[in-house]
Structures are given as structure tokens and as C-alpha cells.
Amino acid sequence: MSEMKIRVLVVDDDQEQLTLAERSLSAYGFDVRTHRSSLGVSNLVRSTMPDLVLLDVNIPALTGDKVLTLARGQAPAGTLFVLFSASDESTLRKLAKDSGADGYITKSTQGEDLAKKLHAIHAKARGTLASSAP
Numbered sequence: 167m168s169e170m171k172i173r174v175l176v177v178d179d180d181q182e183q184l185t186l187a188e189r190s191l192s193a194y195g196f197d198v199r200t201h202r203s204s205l206g207v208s209n210l211v212r213s214t215m216p217d218l219v220l221l222d223v224n225i226p227a228l229t230g231d232k233v234l235t236l237a238r239g240q241a242p243a244g245t246l247f248v249l250f251s252a253s254d255e256s257t258l259r260k261l262a263k264d265s266g267a268d269g270y271i272t273k274s275t276q277g278e279d280l281a282k283k284l285h286a287i288h289a290k291a292r293g294t295l296a297s298s299a300p
Contacts, residue, residue, distance in 0.1 A: 171197040172288050175214060177207055177233065178222035178250070186276065187220065194281035204228040208240040215242050218284055220271070223251035223261060231265035238266070246291050248284070 174196045176187045184200040191198045201210055204225045211219060219237065223230035234247045241247075246268040251258050255272055262270035269287040271280065 171195055172218060172284070173197045173214070173216040174199070174218045174220055174284065175207075175210065175216040176200045176220045176250075177202075177204065177225065177230075179203065179225045180222070183222070183273070187280070190277045191281055191284070194278065196281065196284070204230075204233045207233050208237045211237045211245060212240040212242075216245060218246045218248060218288060220248050220250045220284070221267075223249050223253060223258070231261055231267075234265050234267055244291070246287060248287060 174191055176184055176191070176198060178184050178187070179202055181202060184202060188198045188200050199214055199216065201207060204227045221230045221234060225233070228236070230249055230251070234249070238245075238247060249258060249262045249265070249267045249270040250273060251270070252273040253261070258270045258272060268291060271283050275283060
């Protein structure tokens with residue numbers, strides 16, 4: 167049986183960042199959708215049912231941690247939220263922990279490294295979910 171592509175929704179107000187993430191993640195086998203605003207993320211998560219949401223922290227209107235809180239309530243069970251930011255790693259780690267994110271990745275992580283980290287977050291969650299099943 168072939169492995170299903172991991173569906174990723176990338177949310178960032180920077181079009182260049184969206185294009186870069188879409189190109190690199192698609193090249194590594196992800197099914198990528200992008201969205202350029204914090205507005206409408208909850209509805210998009212509910213309708214597209216991504217496996218992972220890569221969410222920019224510093225986005226106008228609502229910050230990534232606030233979007234995460236709103237979108238998680240609309241997301242299908244098992245949807246993972248990963249904060250993505252140019253902030254320093256310690257700040258990002260704390261924000262991810264405080265907001266209940268499933269992980270965090272700095273924006274300096276690109277290409278193959280970004281794909282590997284997202285695969286690892288996804289695999290870890292699947293392992294946790296599988297081991298907690300009856």
C-alpha cells in the first residue's frame with residue numbers, strides 16, 4: 167500500500183515565504199495549500215482537513231498563537247499545528263509550549279530540513295496516537 171501524502175496548510179502573510187514553502191515541501195512529497203492571512207484559517211482548516219498547519223507567528227490581524235487557538239477548535243481530530251517564525255528558538259519554543267502547538271520550526275529551516283522536521287512531527291504524533299489506541 168502506498169503512503170498517503172501529508173497534507174500541509176502553510177499560513178503566512180509573506181507571499182515569497184509561501185511560494186518557497188510550497189515549492190520545497192511539494193518537492194519532498196507533501197500536498198501543500200497556502201493561505202496569506204490569519205483571517206479565514208479556521209474555516210480553511212475545517213474544509214481542507216490538513217494533517218499539519220504550518221503557522222506564521224507574526225502575521226497581521228491575529229498572531230499565530232491566537233489563530234492556533236481558534237483554528238484548533240474547528241480542526242478535525244489529529245490536525246497538528248506547528249508555529250513557524252523568524253523569532254529566536256527559545257522564544258518560539260516558549261510560545262509553542264504556552265499556546266499548545268504541536269511543534270515549532272524557525273524560518274531559517276528550509277528545503278529538505280523543513281520537510282524532515284515536518285515528517286518527524288507528523289510521525290511522532292502518529293506514533294503517539296497509535297500507541298494510545300485501544
